[in-house]
Amino acid sequence: xxxxxxxxxxxxxxxxxxxxxxxxxxxxxxxxxxxxxxxxxxxxxxxxxxxxxxxxxxxxxxxxxxxxxxxxxxxxxxxxxxxxxxxxxxxxxxxxxxxxxxxxxxxxxxxxxxxxxxx
Amino acid sequence: xxxxxxxxxxxxxxxxxxxxxxxxxxxxxxxxxxxxxxxxxxxxxxxxxxxxxxxxxxxxxxxxxxxxxxxxxxxxxxxxxxxxxxxxxxxxxxxxxxxxxxxxxxxxxxxxxxxxxxx
DNA sequence: CTGTATCCTTGGCGATACTG
DNA sequence: CAGTATCGCCAAGGATACAG
Numbered sequence: 001x002x003x004x005x006x007x008x009x010x011x012x013x014x015x016x017x018x019x020x021x022x023x024x025x026x027x028x029x030x031x032x033x034x035x036x037x038x039x040x041x042x043x044x045x046x047x048x049x050x051x052x053x054x055x056x057x058x059x060x061x062x063x064x065x066x067x068x069x070x071x072x073x074x075x076x077x078x079x080x081x082x083x084x085x086x087x088x089x090x091x092x093x094x095x096x097x098x099x100x101x102x103x104x105x106x107x108x109x110x111x112x113x114x115x116x117x118x119x
Numbered sequence: 120x121x122x123x124x125x126x127x128x129x130x131x132x133x134x135x136x137x138x139x140x141x142x143x144x145x146x147x148x149x150x151x152x153x154x155x156x157x158x159x160x161x162x163x164x165x166x167x168x169x170x171x172x173x174x175x176x177x178x179x180x181x182x183x184x185x186x187x188x189x190x191x192x193x194x195x196x197x198x199x200x201x202x203x204x205x206x207x208x209x210x211x212x213x214x215x216x217x218x219x220x221x222x223x224x225x226x227x228x229x230x231x232x233x234x235x236x237x238x
Numbered sequence: 239c240t241g242t243a244t245c246c247t248t249g250g251c252g253a254t255a256c257t258g
Numbered sequence: 259c260a261g262t263a264t265c266g267c268c269a270a271g272g273a274t275a276c277a278g
Binding site: 017018019020021022023025026027032033036092095096098099100101102103104105106107108109110111113 | 136137138139140141142144145146151152155211214215217218219220221222223224225226227228229230232
């Protein structure tokens with residue numbers, strides 16, 4: 001119901017920090033993957049679920065909804081016989097792809113360096 | 120004490136996903152900022168604290184320690200009269216900077232688009 | 239097919255105070 | 259200066275089952 005915040009929750013909101021602001025968009029659990037798989041073409045709910053194994057529908061639905069609220073993705077309900085929903089990136093979502101791609105690049109390099117997975 | 124995990128915790132660990140792997144390194148609360156401020160030169164604990172307002176020493180210390188464990192930063196204790204500690208990026212940490220820079224770029228663009236801060 | 243409802247767990251994060 | 263100790267919090271994430 002009513003938001004009750006007892007303290008001020010982050011006292012100095014760093015309004016001058018594009019990094020922090022942008023990370024807000026990428027910080028969600030499966031967010032980068034969603035953007036990644038939507039970068040070239042719209043995909044449906046179950047397609048994305050299949051693309052990204054290990055996520056439960058509830059969490060995924062919540063994330064998608066959040067992304068929609070943030071203006072990253074667009075949810076289009078297709079008027080087909082079995083209800084079909086298509087997700088695609090907004091302009092803003094498209095703007096994020098370079099960052100994701102950079103991260104993927106680094107990820108690949110890290111794998112080559114065997115730096116990841118040596119947990 | 121003993122870790123008790125009742126289920127299997129992420130059934131299919133996506134070992135083939137550089138994106139997810141790389142995000143592990145960037146996901147920490149203040150991580151991107153730390154890398155950002157260390158990208159050109161080593162900095163000391165309190166300098167970083169000053170660079171990144173709003174973080175408590177405990178959290179910051181924990182993050183730095185975690186980053187050190189992950190091989191992102193190096194902690195060097197200077198044998199000075201008042202103990203001084205210098206943090207710098209490892210090779211691996213340097214590898215991450217392009218991703219951070221891309222995120223910053225996008226962040227700037229988002230600010231220009233007035234897409235952030237309209238909460 | 240595309241989600242919601244419910245319930246649970248965890249650990250990251252934060253504040254304050256204190257120490258070598 | 260550079261942290262650690264202790265405590266609390268609570269939101270995000272997850273499992274499973276069910277629904278339109």
